Amino acid sequence: MIPYGRQEITQDDINAVIEVLNSDFLTQGPALPAFENAVAKYCSASFAVTANSATSALHLACLALGIGKNDYVWTSPITFVASANAALYCGAHVDFIDINPITYNICVKQLEKKLTLAQKENKLPKAVIPVHLCGQSCEMDQIHALSKRFGFKIIEDASHAIGGKYKNDPIGSCKYSDISIFSFHPVKIVTTAEGGMALTNNSDYANKMKLLRSHGITRNPDQMTHQPHGPWYYQQIDLGFNYRMTDIQAALGLSQLNRLDDYVRRRNELATRYDQILQSMPVIVPFQSPDNYSARHLYVIRLKLDQIQRTHLQVFEALREKGIGVNVHYIPVHTQPYYAQLEYQFNDCPEAERYYSEAISLPLYPTMSEKQQDLVAKALKETIEE
Numbered sequence: 001m002i003p004y005g006r007q008e009i010t011q012d013d014i015n016a017v018i019e020v021l022n023s024d025f026l027t028q029g030p031a032l033p034a035f036e037n038a039v040a041k042y043c044s045a046s047f048a049v050t051a052n053s054a055t056s057a058l059h060l061a062c063l064a065l066g067i068g069k070n071d072y073v074w075t076s077p078i079t080f081v082a083s084a085n086a087a088l089y090c091g092a093h094v095d096f097i098d099i100n101p102i103t104y105n106i107c108v109k110q111l112e113k114k115l116t117l118a119q120k121e122n123k124l125p126k127a128v129i130p131v132h133l134c135g136q137s138c139e140m141d142q143i144h145a146l147s148k149r150f151g152f153k154i155i156e157d158a159s160h161a162i163g164g165k166y167k168n169d170p171i172g173s174c175k176y177s178d179i180s181i182f183s184f185h186p187v188k189i190v191t192t193a194e195g196g197m198a199l200t201n202n203s204d205y206a207n208k209m210k211l212l213r214s215h216g217i218t219r220n221p222d223q224m225t226h227q228p229h230g231p232w233y234y235q236q237i238d239l240g241f242n243y244r245m246t247d248i249q250a251a252l253g254l255s256q257l258n259r260l261d262d263y264v265r266r267r268n269e270l271a272t273r274y275d276q277i278l279q280s281m282p283v284i285v286p287f288q289s290p291d292n293y294s295a296r297h298l299y300v301i302r303l304k305l306d307q308i309q310r311t312h313l314q315v316f317e318a319l320r321e322k323g324i325g326v327n328v329h330y331i332p333v334h335t336q337p338y339y340a341q342l343e344y345q346f347n348d349c350p351e352a353e354r355y356y357s358e359a360i361s362l363p364l365y366p367t368m369s370e371k372q373q374d375l376v377a378k379a380l381k382e383t384i385e386e
């Protein structure tokens, strides 16, 4: 089976991990700040806060922005459930903005329309979580302008997008947002096995996220209610979690970072090559905006079902039978049973539902060979022309 995505682990990565295993600190040691500093520098962001997953980082970000009970948070329906769950963890209400049918990211026009309506009803969101689907940035300049006009915060779910650029700024720079989130799950661009990170230019948000990722405990006397009892002393000043990343993971991440630019370059090469090979087939290849240099986490095609004799499910199953590890990203979140039983009504998202009925993610990863890619294209051609 040619998988839809896979990590690459080199001898350098293995050596970096072994070095930590032989050191004094498996966790809470020097590899963690080294990794944080390297990513912050790479992204031109002031602060980076690692977590044990992007899901945890999203939760920390929502808490740092003060999201709580009765607040509203809006995101895209075409995302992994974690983007929306993070707001539910804080007791907030979630709603969804339909996608732009060209980019598959949240539609800025729909966002503006819904904000105007929400303003009249006094139900403006406290935060919006744009998701950079497949690695291509949302139209952040416009979303940022709306955030100023309507007064909401922005968390970029950039889980797919490390290594990419938007208008020549690195994704993660937070030029147009309060906090940006990366995921380091093995299918993503670079990996720490499990892991995530929040980037921000706001020191209060960074400090809050660092406090909450480790139980809400501080050893900084300035944050305590009274003088420390002694050198052992710490205070719990908030209700936090254990969301820490280990040094073993951070060392792996730091080593992987050396190949980030090569990975993204190779992903773009392969994606452009797919565009060419698939040109004559009844599929829509991914649109790329000139504002973006996408990390190309996923290569999603849409089937022109009116020109194909098979259903979406039949095409998917036939490709799997031919050893092509296709996937579907994503099932619209508001249609998940957990969301459907929440006692409020979601925004209609017809574009998201149409996208879901046609989308297939083809295999794409930096170590994929052109021969493997040709096999994928051949299998697809046979499947949709049969």
Ligand SMILES: *Cc1c(COP(=O)(O)O)cnc(C)c1O
Residues within 6 Å of the ligand: 053, 054, 055, 056, 079, 080, 082, 083, 131, 157, 159, 160, 182, 183, 184, 185, 194, 195, 196
């Ligand atoms: C993978 C992913 C997450 C969650 O990442 P984890 O590191 O697995 O918690 C969140 N949002 C999106 C868009 C993702 O693709």
